[in-house]
Amino acid sequence: MRQVSILGIGSTAFGRHIGTPIEALAVQAAAQALADADVARTEIGALYLGNFISGPLNGQEVLAGMVADRLGLPNIPCTKVEGACASGGIAFRHAALAIASGQCDVALVVGAETMTHASGAEVTAALNCAMDNRSDGASGLTFPGLFGMAWRIHASRYGTTRRQVSAVVLKNKSNGTRNPLAQMGAELTDDIIEQSPMICDPLQLYDCCPVSDGAAALLLVARDRAKGSGRMPVDVLASVQTRGASRIAGHADLCSFDATVSAARKAYEVAGIKPQDVDLVELHDCFSIAEIVDSEDLGLIPRGQGAAWAAEGRTSINGDIPINPSGGLLAKGHPVGATGVAQIHEAVLQLRGVHTNQVRDAEIAMTHNLGGTGIACTVNILRRGDA
């Protein structure tokens, strides 16, 4: 298999883009990535687009081909990829595989979603497409509900407190204030968080990521092609995808996701690194408690200590393991199909050393994208390449 590098990146701001069609956001991000890489369109051999619910929310599918058409790309294979919240991460992995296998030398990855035009109940119902609806869906469970249950278990088992979980919210929202792409950065207080409405006990409003519109894109090349480009590539050391139980009741533990644990283990093995080699991680904090569970599942923090580490500041930009310097899904936003691609966009900025929340001397970054009730997961390990 050939080595793969990321040469170009692009992204819209995340937030409300009422009136801008989803394909227009996707084209905007993709055009930026093309310009950033300075690669001719004729060289692109495949396009993979991550998207989750454009069908139910926009009545628009076939986005991959539509975006290629609008970019004036050659007559190449264009594939839309769906894996709920992991759609973007899966699109990235398949583009990387297309290059690694020799099918093409250059591939474009796009992730896009528009959601803010729909009502809260419509969005919740559309997101519930990511459940096994004949079993879990029948009870009226929601995604915040799943993480409310995870929180209750974490609290019962490890003594995790509201204030400790709030440390994740405070950190990510604050990081978001310094990320120009972020939808909802804010300097909050414990009181503001604790007085916000209850959503799924004990999960409150500020524990939940916002509903977002946005798109992100990456231009991938065979590593040989990156040489002599005059640009600093970011090398893909590992891109792993796994499956977990399709049903909530199928998880051995509701306070850990098998798909994340197995993806991380494999990624470390493929990349030939250890968890302590990771300089920063962009992980799937769809809810505050998810960041805590994910950080433990990824092997970055000992089991049960995720909340304490957050409260002690060990996951801040200057901490032992910086988590979500972008602000994460909580502050940057979560246009579902774009998220996995956007996480890599953030990691590339860090490895180039140009992020507005720069982690000092960042050389190795990890991204983690989790879909559905833990049914799909991707973990990537990226390293700063040689210019």
Place this chain on the structure above:
Amino acid sequence: MSDAHTILALRCRACGTLDPGPREICTGCLSPALEPVHLPGEGSLVAWTIIRRAPKNFRTEAPYAVCVVELDTGRLRVTGRLADPAIDPPLGMRMRAIEPCDGYSVFVSVAS
């Protein structure tokens, strides 16, 4: 708790694997011979929450409590509704199914 309502599940006639269903073929042996069985509706509380913002199909029911219960039989886990969240039941509490609803069971905590 002999008055517990039963839980409808599936058992594979070929290998005996139990599954909460719905399921098309046995995940253990791929046999399509899955037969409905009624399991005792008794188990322990794995987790619960209160859904205050419901999807549109459940809007009129909110707020309602959802729980995961591990049945004593086969350690099978089922997702259902919790009838009495107001007592703030601790995880691990004994549970009993009191009624079947539209596609899910309703559980109540049992004082020890």
